[in-house]
Amino acid sequence: MAGKAVKSVAKAVGGYQYPWQEKLAKYKDELSKGVWGYWELGAWKPLSISARHRARLRKEVLLSGADWEYDPARKEMKTKRKGHKVDRLAAEKRERTKELMEGMPQMLADYKKRKWEQKMKAEEDAAKKTLQE
Incomplete structure (x- = not known):
C-alpha cells in the first residue's frame, strides 16, 4: 500500500x-x-x-x-521579389551614387591631371609647329 x-x-x-x-x-x-x-x-x-x-x-x-x-524536405525559397521595380532600382541607384561619391576626390584629381597633360601636349605641339615655320 x-x-x-x-x-x-x-x-x-x-x-x-x-x-x-x-x-x-x-x-x-x-x-x-x-x-x-x-x-x-x-x-x-x-x-x-x-x-x-x-x-x-x-x-x-x-x-x-x-x-x-x-x-518532409523543405522547398527552396522563392527568389522573386515583391514590390515595385521602380523602388528597387531607386535604392540601387542611391547605393551606386554613394559609392561614386566616396571615390569622387580621386576621380577629380585624375581628371585635372588628364586635362593638364592635354594642355601641355597642345602647347608642345604649338611650339613645335612655330619652330618648323
Whole structure:
C-alpha cells in the first residue's frame, strides 16, 4: 500500500512523461510514409496516427533532444521579389551614387591631371609647329 502511494506521489510530482520512445517505435513505419498520408494502389490513404498525436510525438522527441527525421524536405525559397521595380532600382541607384561619391576626390584629381597633360601636349605641339615655320 505504501509503495503505491509513493509511486503515485512521485508520478504527480515528476509529472506525466509521455512515452515517446514506445510510440515512436509503434508508428515508425507509418511516420516514414509521409506527413499527411500516402498513395497506395492509386488511392490516397491517410496516416493511422492523427496530426495532433503526430505533432505531440514530434514535440516530445525534439524536447528530449533526439532527432526527428520524419519531416518532409523543405522547398527552396522563392527568389522573386515583391514590390515595385521602380523602388528597387531607386535604392540601387542611391547605393551606386554613394559609392561614386566616396571615390569622387580621386576621380577629380585624375581628371585635372588628364586635362593638364592635354594642355601641355597642345602647347608642345604649338611650339613645335612655330619652330618648323
